[in-house]
Amino acid sequence: MGHAQTHAAPVLALDGITKTFPGVKALDGVTLELFAGQVTALIGENGAGKSTVVKTLTGIYQPDGGRILVDGEEVRFPTAQDASAAGVTAIHQETVLFDELSVAENIFLGHAPKGRFGLIDRAAMHRKAQSILDGIGAEIDAGVRLKDLGIASRHLVAIARALSVEARVVIMDEPTAALSRKEIEELYELVDALKAQGKAILFISHKFDEIFRIADRYTVFRDGQYIGAGDMADITEAELVKMMVGRSVDQIFPKRAAQIGEDVLVVAGYSHPTEFEDIHFTLRRGEILGFYGLVGAGRSEFMQSLIGVTRPSKGAIRLNDKVRVIRSPADAIAAGIVYVPEDRGKQGAILDMPIFQNVTLPSLPRLSKNGFTQMAEEFALARQYTERLDLRAASLDTTVGSLSGGNQQKVVIAKWLATQPTVIILDEPTKGIDIGSKAAVHDFMSELASEGLSVIMVSSEIPEILGMSDRVIVMREGRMVAELEGDDLTPETLVRHAAGISSKGEAA
């Protein structure tokens, strides 16, 4: 778009960059070229080396070999300030901003315009901040405190901050992860505006629709190696996936037909004063029941109540024909209902604890005698489930914090399976993970179902819901609005019910 740039010299290039951590080659001679006015998507599975590249480009890591070129000149970024001075700036997954400072202060922190005596010239800072914000079409007052802004506005502030240092290269690391549909559209427009200003943009995302919408070029990494690059126009989604995973993934959602058996969990009239009302359903043995809805429809809130984190005001459950009252997560675990939270980083593992202790933590009441833990039995249980999930670690004594992200996830899942549950609730099981790992998670879910476990899957991804679920409950504004299965289960019906679009054949 705009100029004919393909053959222009790259603004920023990595040439044969290698970065080794003891025992791991995070980057193995990778090449990456970023051009002015173009969006380059960096694509790869978790562990492909994307984050390491970002950290190398922003001066946080020093490469062990290879060259970084800016306008063809070799440069080095010994510190983050050097990278920033060279015009490279990154907008991170979790935006690093300060709640109690004003928007203008956030934008100019560290490089505020100075007046007399070296004091900050607040008026100039405010004026400049406002003009940058206006320039990107953000309707934000530079004077307000950051904490008064929503998440999308915070992103705009982060982008304004990137622009305030006269960036030539903007790195966006999963910028849409926390945004709503509308906010994502606004971000796209902003990216287009940045392109028009001639910025070179590195865009990291797991979402293919985004990549095809926004990127001009792609670069694929796999296991720290450069696999290929080219124009988006010349490649298909399937080809990209193949490059990423090194094999063709024909079936991303491998739900196997499972034997669906008797009723396991019957939920009747579950209500909460403010979060949800009259949730009722029956879950059968070997079934995967999907919960679909927009973010904030009350799905996670209901699940939290089901496992006793919050208390419902009304409602009852029956598990295997016995009425159960669940007052706490401990009750839920004892009854055989476990919940794998959405935020597995924050709510998942305990990083300072050894692997085996993490795995056995929810099973301790069963494993202990008179309050004393049983070492041998703990190790046996931990070994059984970590082996089952193919967790590779030197020793079960190592702390979870020393494992890679993927292995930490395995610890979290092993922990819940080790309780030998009847019902397992997975909240957004594949959120933020790459396609290869997604397939593994989906495969694993079908395996659980075929072994007779009942699975509840909360998901906001339509392909996942459609591919994995035997039946789907759609929630909107805290209520069940539809229960769909078979031919009724189409993307259109899901979206229609979730968004509350009234149309001809009204259901539920």
Added chain:
Amino acid sequence: MTLLKSREAILVGAILLLLALVASRFPGFVTPSNLVAVFTDTAPLIILALGQMVVILTRSIDLSVAANLALTGMVCALINVAFPGVPVPVLVALALGLGALMGAINGFLVWKLTIPPIVVTLGTMTIFRGIIFLLTNGSWVNSHQMSSAFKAFPRENILGLPVLGWIAVLVTLILGLVMSRTTLGRAFFAVGGNPHAAVYTGINVGRTQFLAFVISGMLAGLTGYLWVARYAVAYVDIAGGFELDVVAACVIGGISIAGGVATVAGAVLGALFLGIIKNALPVIDVSPFWQLAISGAAIIIAVTFNSRAGRSKGRVILKSAEHAQ
């Protein structure tokens, strides 16, 4: 689990170095009998540091331990004065119970009213001292008012070590068992390591913190009786400011103020390190004016070492990724 992780090994090295330095000036310091005396003198700090360790581990802090100690000590002394016939075991049980009650008050406020622990214990610290004043109108209970059995118990010598020292050993062993072998100990680590994750595994975070405060209070109460009996005096200000030594011992022992990381060995070694410094400086003729400054500097140096160890530990994440692969 390795018995002595690198952090504790460094601390052991520092303690040995310290002893060697002191011995070069004053060889008498490292005779067995003097070392036993130093250990016994440090016993209250060890006991309190072990209680504080549990509290800090669960992302809290207990600043009321010294005030709890003083109040429990005073109550024991007053009971001894009023009823000299009450046997020592009963007094010890009472001290444990009263201390636990004060700890429970802290824990309850933290758990049920979700007030930050530093605020709760800053408040109760003042209240507990105030109660001593109300009980006594500021007057002292002196040695001649106490029964001899009351005073003799902590000094009773068993196999060359006074009872006070044995109690520190016993508390260390019990805490070691609790922390490594019980579900409660595991819950302390889980709550401190990641309270959000702990909730989902069926652990009641507030209740766990409550129990940490009860343990800390119970040990403070126990120390209260031992302290008053050993020094044979009770008044409002005993052990004034001692809570800061207790926290310092924990920090020196590598217990993370952010919670989630603690070892019994660390708490004990941290307390010993501080105890040796306090005992050694007067012996080698350091002026009292310098003693405070040197103790303070020792704390900062030790903590600097710890945070350095912590930092390189952070980097090891990548190093041991190799084991994970």
